[in-house]
Amino acid sequence: MSEVKNNNTLEKVNTTEYTSKDFASDQDVRWCSGCGDYSVLAQVQRTLPNLGIKKEDLVFVAGIGCSSRFPYYMDTYGYHTIHGRANTIASGIKVANPELSVWVSTGDGDCLSIGGNHFLHTLRRNIDINIILFNNQIYGLTKGQYSPTSFHGQISKSSPLGTVEYPVNPVSLALGAEGTFIAKSIDRDPKHLMEMIKRTYLHKGTSFLEVLQNCNIFNDGAFALYTDKETKEDNVLYIEHNKPLVFGKNMSKGIKLDGWKAVVVDISNGKYSVDDLLVYDEKNKELAFLLSEFSENPALPMPVGVFLDIERATYEGELEDQIANAKKNADDLSVDNLFKGTSSWEIK
């Protein structure tokens, strides 16, 4: 199902009609130079022409934050709203008009701090919007306070001695909140990011894509381990449906299950082979949770890719059905009769 276009009512356009430039608005992009946000913008603009959505059917919604400026730079409909509420406003738009393709760009503060509640309720309702979380583990726009994804002990403007709180893991949280599509990517890996954006779009229901995004002003290098040439291969695990979990330089390592525990094994020295490895299944929620918890263990690589992609009816779809059925089953659709109610009387 997830391989199918998610909104049949959207008229397809010839995909050759658009180029990425068609999605760039006339506004100057106002991010710091070097900011990871540029990459996400570029990949979205590059991916869209291949998705067959008409420009006028696209709506980008955002809260407040550096990443939340995103809609201004897209030549589509856009709404830059208030801090933390992008998901509710997007929900309102989508429920009001399911024919639109609704996207949310949000930050770790916007989505997970002030907006955490809406995030979780959007996921469980499975409203068919596409959420891109720009996770830079910092509050960019307000100049460098720690965020709910900042690591424990992180020094920031508002934690000069280090934070005393434990971060939220966006993928685990989304799993616990009944998300139906959960994926993760990195600003510095444009190809993977484009693929993930596409998958995000293709899933019917709330799609959640976390993008690790470097804030080179207030939290530079937060993801260096996963983006530096020397370290990234040994620290990033690309997960793919039905494929064994291999990674590392020359794909020499893999993930094996040892009872309940995932361990890294070397598949280059003959002791283990690819056949011993855990094969990923993006329909398996428990497995997704196991992988999302890799972050608790520094011995394990960080997984990116589609953690979960399962089917469930969407909120707005069921609502439309409920309305259609109510209309169909009604023997009286007269509003005048509604006004009259069931116990009116006549005065002559």
Place this chain on the structure above:
Amino acid sequence: MSEVKNNNTLEKVNTTEYTSKDFASDQDVRWCSGCGDYSVLAQVQRTLPNLGIKKEDLVFVAGIGCSSRFPYYMDTYGYHTIHGRANTIASGIKVANPELSVWVSTGDGDCLSIGGNHFLHTLRRNIDINIILFNNQIYGLTKGQYSPTSFHGQISKSSPLGTVEYPVNPVSLALGAEGTFIAKSIDRDPKHLMEMIKRTYLHKGTSFLEVLQNCNIFNDGAFALYTDKETKEDNVLYIEHNKPLVFGKNMSKGIKLDGWKAVVVDISNGKYSVDDLLVYDEKNKELAFLLSEFSENPALPMPVGVFLDIERATYEGELEDQIANAKKNADDLSVDNLFKGTSSWEIK
């Protein structure tokens, strides 16, 4: 660690000093007769005398809802606050004075709907408060609208044609939100409930106890399957640390792992024995998640008991340490010097 009293600074009192009556305030209890809330109140009042906490060190905090009236009925310090904010106010109390034993009574609406964000941030911060969620799958106080835990399709005052949203699973959510202690019990099982209340208290860090609570006015019988004599044994799975997962009449059934899938097996007919069963481990988060997801599968029983009990530093503990260290390492604690700052000058 969780077996140790959670706050060493609390002076112990002779546990024979109190009886459950000592914890009953002079206020009339204003719940509907037959309401499951009475049982939770009774079990809390019965358990407290055994915990060795002085009455004056106890604070009960609540938001708004039927269940949130709880503090009025406890002869301890109490604060009945505003809808959804019990967890933040309790957090403020505990962080301000870690010597207090702080409890939250909250409803499925209060904690998970309007208060969902605070719930998740309290859990990840691991502030040492004890949260008791009265889950009646309905809004009681406002007279019967559906709640975030109402089942998909539930008919209620605000969903005359059935809800179109998928419920949140409180245990899964707490797991995804980095909870360190997560347990579940039922209003109609006082013994188990008392045990869970005790464990809730003993854990150092945020403790979350979900109690299935019957609202006999607006959602009567929601948990009949788990409380009716005829059905409960086959439908409730009591989980215990290091014990195999058995249940059913005469303990004739058990849970076995079949690859990634949990299945029910009969251990009375010789094909399987207790040794084939999954042994529970309350330190294993992935396992906890597997069990919390049993609710997705009607073929599996509903687990109650302690899903997870792991150690992690508390927010307030680390904050106190940070303050103590800062004081210790400071070569100057003069507030006058703080006022002066680092670049003052003299005018003569």
Place this chain on the structure above:
Amino acid sequence: MEEDKSVLPLPLKVNTSKHSSNFKPEIKSVADVTIRFAGDSGDGMQLTGTQFSDTIASYGNDLGTLPNYPAEIRAPAGTLYGVSGFQVHFSSRDIYTPGDEMDVLVAMNPAALKTNIKDLKKGGILIANTDAFDSKNLRLAGYENNPLEDGSLQEFIVHAIPITKSTVEVIKDMGLSIKVAEKCKNFFALGVVYWLYSRSPEHTFSWIQEKFESKPELIEANTRVLKAGYYYGDITEIFATRYEVKPAELPSGAYRTISGNEAVALGLVAAAEKSGLQLFLGSYPITPASEILQYLSGYRKYGVKTFQAEDEIAGITTAIGASFAGSLGATSTSGPGMALKTEGIGLAVISELPLVIINVQRGGPSTGLPTKMEQADLLQAIYGRNGECPVPVLAASTPVDCFDMIFESARIAIKYMTPVILLSDGYIGVGSEPWKVKKLSELPDITAVFKTDPEGFQPYSRDEFLARPWVKPGTKGLEHRIGGLEKQNITGNISYDPENHHIMVKLRAKKVRNIANDIPDLDVTGDPSGKLLVLGWGSTYGAIASAVENQRAKGRKVSHAHLKYLHPMPKNTGKVLKNFKKILVPEMNLGQLTKLIAIEYLIDSIPFSKVKGLPFKASEIESKIEELLKTKD
């Protein structure tokens, strides 16, 4: 009485032969009656009151109702704070209130007697359920002696009736549990009152049939009990007099009773129909506003979308999203929820999107008195936001007026591309009155124009009403971006330009101020000038109208004006006010409208505050009027 048989398909144990006995009580015609049903929260008083008022209404009387119940779902039986009441005032004249003093009090237990007897007229009728006056209940109500027996009720006509026993008796052969059987007792009381006021129980019989469709034993039981109560008057001959209240002279047409909350729900449907927009309500339950969400969630077949949000913030912001998408967005709430919507309203203001916000006010501050009425959110509605953030504020004055004013709110929201706040309150929201049912065709059209032509399109260009264009996403060539940062005049681009900000702040203010050109003048009932004007807004309407009518009937020179538009106010308001020497402003707050009058017109008015969770009595306002007309100054 014969017609009763035709509506009664069930066998009855009541001996109907007594029916034609010689006893014939006197039938007295009265103009105006107030009855209060009072009992435990579990006694079904709200239902009883509703049934009675529906029946009364169908006889063509004008009426007003006042439900009054505790914040607990079911407070423990017998307690003072667990008493629930429902007052019905009906008349052969036009009336405006649920009545000041009662003619009849039905007290189902001692607590109900204790808390309500003070409002019973001298010489009024008290119907008490003697079965409930046992020692436990007397103690819970704080009675040392049984008031039915100790002579303390001498000033009233007391009818002590064993209501519970009679109820159980009449259905004892049915094999129902005592608990279920006793639950029917309110219908006995209702039957007695129907008889007393010469009203057939027919309407309630049908209601019982419908309500218990799937439980025939309950149909039978309740019907029997109602009938037994009804015949009780005949059989026992304890009442010397029956009463009759002639129908009021109402314009001809179809009528129904309606509460303010239902009227809001219907008014929203009407506005959606007349504007051709889809209605979207984003809301979070809260007393006493939840019914708006509940009614609308039942209107799926009319295409209404309701979204029960996770909180009030999501309630308003989903509605804003829906408006952005081209729907009529609305959100309903009460006090604490209004507080949470503050930031969202600001977004709607700067985004200039239509949005209707309904605040069914309740007692505050904070959680306050959830089930009680109050008018203390007026200044919040007008000034309670960060920044210069102007929003039109309207107020409904009666349950029926809720229909008109929500329709008007939607009209203004759409025409001016602005959020609009409608203030209702717990009194008119839950209270009901007869409504001469409106037809869609009688309502004015609301024109919602969506811009579709890309030619020269600018998101913040303005029409003659200073409204910016509304564009439905999905419209080709009009892709554009809006948001909460200050925007450049006309283009809508982000702008930090100082001059532009000043222009925009003034533009937004002017747009709202200009609405004064588009609303009716403030009407005066009574002379257009004189010594005293009583100025009100919102649900004080009934009490003020009654008081002024009564006082004028006594020849006193006093007039009444009622503001339905609080921001901006009608253009003639200043002129109206300046025509009077004194202005009395009764409000269920500490004088908020007097503050607005000072701000707008520098006029000193006299606040008359009642912040008790209960509406004004007409008599209270009358005393105040008399006092003011007496004093020299």
Place this chain on the structure above:
Amino acid sequence: MEEDKSVLPLPLKVNTSKHSSNFKPEIKSVADVTIRFAGDSGDGMQLTGTQFSDTIASYGNDLGTLPNYPAEIRAPAGTLYGVSGFQVHFSSRDIYTPGDEMDVLVAMNPAALKTNIKDLKKGGILIANTDAFDSKNLRLAGYENNPLEDGSLQEFIVHAIPITKSTVEVIKDMGLSIKVAEKCKNFFALGVVYWLYSRSPEHTFSWIQEKFESKPELIEANTRVLKAGYYYGDITEIFATRYEVKPAELPSGAYRTISGNEAVALGLVAAAEKSGLQLFLGSYPITPASEILQYLSGYRKYGVKTFQAEDEIAGITTAIGASFAGSLGATSTSGPGMALKTEGIGLAVISELPLVIINVQRGGPSTGLPTKMEQADLLQAIYGRNGECPVPVLAASTPVDCFDMIFESARIAIKYMTPVILLSDGYIGVGSEPWKVKKLSELPDITAVFKTDPEGFQPYSRDEFLARPWVKPGTKGLEHRIGGLEKQNITGNISYDPENHHIMVKLRAKKVRNIANDIPDLDVTGDPSGKLLVLGWGSTYGAIASAVENQRAKGRKVSHAHLKYLHPMPKNTGKVLKNFKKILVPEMNLGQLTKLIAIEYLIDSIPFSKVKGLPFKASEIESKIEELLKTKD
């Protein structure tokens, strides 16, 4: 100049021999100078301005500053909206403002020139970085021709300096990347200005040493560049005149510069110390209030607890929890955050717990203009809650005043068991001025009494100030429960009693009203009566004080009064106002104080609004004063 060497441990490439050349520019003494540094967001203008003002202050000048920057972190280089500015006004007299017109503008690029030149005095000095005037930047700034070359700047003294090239040149041997090297250019500009105003760069040298402690190459680079800039004046002889501003006559003592936000942080520490309470700040970051959280989070060693909450609701409610637990709870925010705290404030009011709420106001409505100042949250502070929900409201008028007023807010909160709102704004919150450092011993004590005696304890009994008792949980025998539902007078039990509600509503209002007995009278600067009073509140203080002083110096009869207590107002306020024929109220909103004056005193005052995200200029107020004094009426 010799002393410079001593502070410079680094080898310098600058040829210091020129130092003793024959060139000796004239040194002119001036009373009062305003300089603005303007450049790209990335050019370090805020740092440059801060360094300059710190240095100036340490010379004993009085000064005022005005930072002004875009909401983007780093807007793209060269754009008009990316320009960041920092203005410093310093003087040998007492001054109140950052200056109206500039004497010197440092423009680091064409965009900075374009957006700032309009404020440069005729004959003023323009220092421009010629290297940035390339075709791309000129185009981005919208210049057709290079203004430095096309004669359009004839009315100014233009010093076109190749700042970037000079910077790179002086450190080119260090092997730094061009990017890093160019980043030092602001220090070159700063050096030039130090020289021009006869101020030693010593303070900045020390700052550089500290700041780059771990990066010696940056210490060397920045120091060299600063020195090069400093000597540029000597070497190139392009300036004919140097200036000197004599120190102001300030009372003797220790001084420092302080911003309003830091003053709030320090004032809270002071209040905690003097009351013996632990300080707890619950807050969520928001511009321009975040610094309060940031400063306080650095004060762990003083026992300060800060809690960066998940949102503003959690910010205020954790603080309420802390107050319930016996701490001094505080919460800081700005506009949109204030909106979200509305419901929490209501809870604090009905719970009657001490709480300090700081709103550093910014441009609204909605997200508005996050980095700009405004005073438009006044009515919200007073009326913006559901129910009758009275809260004392205070306002700080200068950065230094923030210290005193937050201290006073805490005093009132504790003494009266009430939340208190302190209004600051982006102007005084971020702007700074010299502060004669207070000592703890100079401050009055704040008495925080915790009830410990169970004898006769009632949670809602009241002392002479109508405050209820504060009890620390943990106190034996005083266990009690409070909450957001209306409570019975004295006992604090839940009460739905109508009379009790009215009593409580009035009690809460009276408690706040009575605070008027406990605050200083409203002072008048100038004659106590006359034709014109300029009435202000908050950060307009500086502009009004300057304007009135200037006008009075010109012999005009005009007085100034400034409200620091907005709710309740000082008792003599009405009397003060009635002594003047006209009252002019300059506000950075659409006239909110004029509305309060109408409500409280039925006095018609003249609003003078400026809602541009920029403070009033003294000259603007002066013109208005002149206009009003001219008109007959």
